Structures are given as C-alpha cells and as structure tokens.
Amino acid sequence: xKAEIIAVGTELLMGYIVNxxxxxxxxxxxxxxxxxxxxxxxxxxxxxxNEALEIASSRSDLIFLSGGLGPTEDDITKHVLAEFLGExxxxxxxxxxxxETYFKDQNRExxxxxxxxxxxIKGGETILNDVGLAAGLIYTKEKDNKTIYYVVLPGxxxxxxxxxxxxxxxxxxxxxxxxxxxxxxxxNLYSVGESFVADKLSDLIETQTNPTIAIxxxxxxxxxxxxxxxxxxxxSEDVLDELAEQIRQRFTKNFIxxxxxxxxxKFIVDELRKHNKTLSAAESLTGGLVLEKLTNTPGAGDVxxxxxxxxQTEQKVKMLGIPESIIKEHTVVxxxxxxxxxxxxxxxxxxxxxxxLTGVAGPKSLDGHPLGKVFVALAAKNHPVQVAELNISxxxxxxxxxxxxxxxxxxxxxxxxx
Numbered sequence: 001x002k003a004e005i006i007a008v009g010t011e012l013l014m015g016y017i018v019n020x021x022x023x024x025x026x027x028x029x030x031x032x033x034x035x036x037x038x039x040x041x042x043x044x045x046x047x048x049x050n051e052a053l054e055i056a057s058s059r060s061d062l063i064f065l066s067g068g069l070g071p072t073e074d075d076i077t078k079h080v081l082a083e084f085l086g087e088x089x090x091x092x093x094x095x096x097x098x099x100e101t102y103f104k105d106q107n108r109e110x111x112x113x114x115x116x117x118x119x120x121i122k123g124g125e126t127i128l129n130d131v132g133l134a135a136g137l138i139y140t141k142e143k144d145n146k147t148i149y150y151v152v153l154p155g156x157x158x159x160x161x162x163x164x165x166x167x168x169x170x171x172x173x174x175x176x177x178x179x180x181x182x183x184x185x186x187x188n189l190y191s192v193g194e195s196f197v198a199d200k201l202s203d204l205i206e207t208q209t210n211p212t213i214a215i216x217x218x219x220x221x222x223x224x225x226x227x228x229x230x231x232x233x234x235x236s237e238d239v240l241d242e243l244a245e246q247i248r249q250r251f252t253k254n255f256i257x258x259x260x261x262x263x264x265x266k267f268i269v270d271e272l273r274k275h276n277k278t279l280s281a282a283e284s285l286t287g288g289l290v291l292e293k294l295t296n297t298p299g300a301g302d303v304x305x306x307x308x309x310x311x312q313t314e315q316k317v318k319m320l321g322i323p324e325s326i327i328k329e330h331t332v333v334x335x336x337x338x339x340x341x342x343x344x345x346x347x348x349x350x351x352x353x354x355x356x357l358t359g360v361a362g363p364k365s366l367d368g369h370p371l372g373k374v375f376v377a378l379a380a381k382n383h384p385v386q387v388a389e390l391n392i393s394x395x396x397x398x399x400x401x402x403x404x405x406x407x408x409x410x411x412x413x414x415x416x417x418x
Contacts, residue, residue, distance in 0.1 A: 001176070003029050003036045004060035006052045008068035008077050009155060010043035021066045021153075021160050028164055031260050032173060033182025033227055034062065044074040053084050061148050062172070067155030069134035071113040077152060078137070082121045085141060085150070091118045092126045095135040102133060124150075127167045132159035138171060149175070173233075180229060183236035185244050187224040188262045189254040191410070197222045200250050204243075211243060220406050221256070221264065265293040268409050271416050272303035272353075279412065280349035281307035282320060282341040284332065284358040285374065290405050305351040310341070320344040331367040333359055335375050335387045342379035353415065354379045355408045359390070362397045372400050376408035378415055386411055 005025050011017045019041060026036040037060060042048045049068075056063045068077030082089045096118035103110035117134040120126040127136035132154055139150040151168055153160045176182065189197060194217035198205065201224070205213050211228035226243055230236045248255050256267040272279055281290050288309045294300055310316040313332050317324055322340045330336040341356035359374030360366045372392035379385045390407055392400045 001034050001062050001179075002060045003034050003062040003064065004038040004056045005036060005040070005064045005066065006049075006056060007039070007041045007066050008044065008049060009041075010045075010074075012041050012067070013043050020157055021155065024157065024161055025064055025066065025153075025164060027260060028161075028169060029062075029172075030225070031184055031186075032169060032176070033184055033229075034172070034176075044068060044076060046076055046080045049077065049080040050084055053081065057143065057148055061146060062151070063148065064151045064153065066153050066160055069117065069136070069152065069154045071111075071116050071133075073113075075116065078119050078121060081139070081150060081152065085121065085123075085139060087124075087139075088122045089119045090122055091115060092120045092128075092135050095120070095126065095128055098128070099133050125171075127153075127163050129154065129159060129163065130166070131162050132156060134159070136163050136167070138168065177233075180231055181233050181236055182227060182229050183233060183240060184228075184260075185226045185240040186258060186260045186262070187226070187244055187247055187251075188221060188256045188258065188267075189224070189251050190221045190256045190264055190267075192222055192251070192254050193217070194222055197224065197251075201247065204247070211239060220403075223260075263293075263297070264406065264409060266297045268412055269294060269297045269300050269303055271413065273299070275416050277352040277416065278303050278305050280305040280345050280351040280354045281408075282345040282354070282356040283307065283309050284311060284316070284341070284356075285361040286357050286401050286405055287311055289401055290355070290357065290408060293405065294409075305349045307349070307354075308345060316341065320348070331369065333366060333369040333373055333375065335377075335389065338375035338377040339379075339385045339387050342377040342385055346379040346381070352381060353412060355412060357404050357408050359400075359404060361400045361404075374400065374404045374407075376404060376411060378408070378411040380415060383415075386415070 005022045007019050007022050012019050022039050029036055040052050042052045065077050068075045099114055099118050120135050120137045121139055124137045124139035129135055134154040136153045141148045153163055194215055197215055211226050214225045216223045226240050228236045228239050256264060283290055291307050294304050308319050310319050316322045320341060321344055326336055338356050338358050342354045346354035356377045360369050360371050362371040365371060372395060374390040377385055377387045392403045
C-alpha cells in the first residue's frame with residue numbers, strides 16, 4: 001500500500017504554520033508498516049487541490065488530506081473532494097448534534113457557517129470528531145482496477161492525531177488484515193551514534209530478509225525499526241519480540257524502551273517509578289525546560305515533586321537560600337553553585353533526588369565564562385553530590401539548553417542504575 005499526504009492550507013504555504021501533520025501521519029503509518037511515498041502542500045484553491053488529487057490518485061492508493069475542514073468559505077477540502085469523486089455532500093446528523101451542543105454549552109450563538117463542519121461525503125464513512133467540531137471521513141473508490149482510500153482529517157494537530165489513532169489506524173489495519181500484515185517495532189537507544197549501532201548490528205543487517213532492520217539517528221539517541229510481513233499480527237508480534245530482545249541484549253546500557261513515541265524523559269519517569277524515587281529540580285539556563293519535558297509524560301506526578309526556576313542571580317539567593325558569598329567567590333556559573341542549588345532543592349522539596357543546572361546558554365559570555373559552559377548536579381539523600389562540567393561550544397542557544405537537559409537527566413539514569 002502506497003500512502004500520499006496532501007496538506008491543505010495557504011497558511012502552510014506561506015510559512016505561518018509548520019506542517020507537523022504530515023510528519024505525524026507518516027510516522028503513524030510507518031508504525032503499521034505503510035510507507036509514505038509522496039507529500040505535497042497546496043493552498044485553499046479548488047483548482048490546485050483538484051490537481052493534487054489527480055496526481056495522487058494516479059500513483060497512490062492511500063491518500064490523506066489534512067486541513068480545510070473548518071467553517072469559513074476558504075475551507076473547501078470536502079467540497080473539492082466530493083466534486084472530484086462525483087458525490088454529494090450532506091450534513092452528518094451525529095456530528096451536527098455535536099456542533100450544536102458545543103455552541104449551546106458555550107452559551108454562544110451558532111452562525112450558519114458552522115454547519116459546514118458537519119459536512120461529509122455521500123458513500124463515505126464519517127469520522128466523528130470527539131475532540132473538535134469538524135468531521136473527518138474515509139471514502140473508498142474503485143478506479144482502474146485498483147482500490148483507493150481517501151482519508152480526510154482536520155488541520156488542528158490534536159484533533160488530527162486523535163482521529164488518526166482512534167479511527168483511521170484501526171480501519172487501515174482491518175483492510176491490511178485481508179491482504180496480509182506488515183508490523184513494526186521500535187527499539188530506542190540513547191547516547192550512541194548511528195554508525196556505532198550499525199556496526200554492532202552488521203551481522204543481522206547483512207542477512208536480513210524478513211523482518212527488515214532500519215536505523216534512524218535522532219539527537220542523543222538512535223531508533224532501530226524492525227518491520228515484518230506476515231499473515232497475522234500474532235505471528236508478527238512473536239517474531240519482532242524475539243528479534244528485538246536479541247538487539248536489546250547488545251545494548252543493555254543504552255536501551256531506553258520500545259515504541260515510536262518513546263522519549264528519554266519518559267524513560268527517566270519510568271525508572272524513577274521503578275526504583276520508587278521522587279525527583280525535583282532547580283533550573284537556571286534551562287528556564288523550566290527539564291521539568292516541562294518530564295511532566296509531559298503521563299503519570300509524572302507520581303515521581304516529579306516540583307522545583308524552582310532561578311533564572312536571575314538574586315533568585316538563587318531568595319528562593320534557594322544560597323549565600324551571596326559563594327556566588328561572589330565562584331560566580332553563578334560554577335560547580336559550587338550547581339552543588340548548592342541541588343542540595344538546597346533536595347532539602348526544600350523533600351524529594352529523594354534533586355538536580356540542578358546553571359550555565360551560559362548564549363548568545364554572549366557571562367562573568368568571563370564562554371558560551372556553552374554549563375554545570376549540572378545531582379543530590380541524593382545520604383550520597384555525595386555529583387557535579388559534571390559541560391562545554392557545549394559552537395552551538396546555538398536552544399541546542400545548549402537541550403544538551404544540558406539531556407546530560408542532567410543522564411546523571412539521574414546513571415545514579416538509579418548503579
């Protein structure tokens with residue numbers, strides 16, 4: 001099955017909005033063994049949308065259209081697709097009730113243009129929008145001795161992803177079950193390079209047939225994707241699980257979990273839970289980035305206590321109680337201040353572990369310290385404080401912050417796995 005994604009929206013073409021939907025759709029399709037062969041972006045123009053549909057229909061059999069389902073006159077995706085398919089539009093009763101209920105609950109007048117959001121195409125399968133107002137749809141068409149599936153999803157990423165995972169992927173799985181099954185499993189490794197992983201897996205890669213092995217480099221980690229063709233999902237799971245375990249055993253120190261959406265932060269939260277430990281943080285140059293990423297993980301509240309953003313020097317004194325004499329003697333960018341930040345956060349929050357970060361994110365130097373000079377620390381009850389110095393030179397501000405965030409969490413990982 002060849003997939004193609006058509007993102008609709010003039011704002012995408014103009015660069016006002018980043019086209020994250022295409023990336024999300026492609027990744028989710030890959031998760032069930034479907035490759036995306038083409039992507040395109042078109043504005044809110046009927047001729048150009050129609051042209052994109054003509055081209056896509058000639059070369060792909062699973063075509064996604066994202067965006068252009070809203071209430072305004074330039075939201076024309078369903079209208080153009082209906083005309084392209086030679087079908088009529090009508091209002092889906094259930095989705096219309098949801099739209100009407102929404103405005104009633106908000107105590108707002110429902111203008112006539114909002115009826116457009118409940119439109120669907122005759123002969124298609126409506127996808128009710130549980131988290132928004134615009135209905136999606138799936139339309140199956142037989143053309144030139146092949147079956148083409150058209151999937152229409154809203155532009156807002158949260159709505160799109162919900163409908164994709166809850167409705168579209170199960171539909172695609174049911175179609176694929178009749179044709180055989182393609183399944184994938186993802187193995188996530190941290191603090192290793194792509195070439196290192198490829199070398200360690202060279203014997204498996206050289207002899208691969210089914211399943212296949214693909215390696216993808218990401219910042220500070222590598223993902224290994226295994227893909228298997230079989231008749232049933234049960235068979236796929238057994239084969240993929242066995243191969244994944246072989247690979248995991250080769251990278252026991254670097255393994256941080258399975259899944260296409262696994263993150264280092266989720267791994268840390270899981271490890272804290274596994275070891276029955278809580279964590280707090282004091283952040284300076286990262287400005288809350290560490291806690292934000294950790295608390296993006298569902299269930300983080302079980303192990304993440306809280307923390308402090310002491311961005312300005314005086315807040316390190318006021319909020320954490322660090323003596324001014326230490327700051328004057330060593331400056332805020334120092335191992336001594338990082339140590340004080342971690343120790344005092346541990347005491348103030350009562351957590352089992354506390355981490356801290358202080359340094360120079362840039363773009364200018366600070367107190368004689370160059371861009372990229374960072375100190376991270378970890379304090380734990382009944383253990384000496386660990387402090388690490390980082391020199392993240394010649395990197396932009398956001399990269400310095402991201403690397404610092406990773407390295408301080410790496411201290412947590414190493415401590416928990418002693």
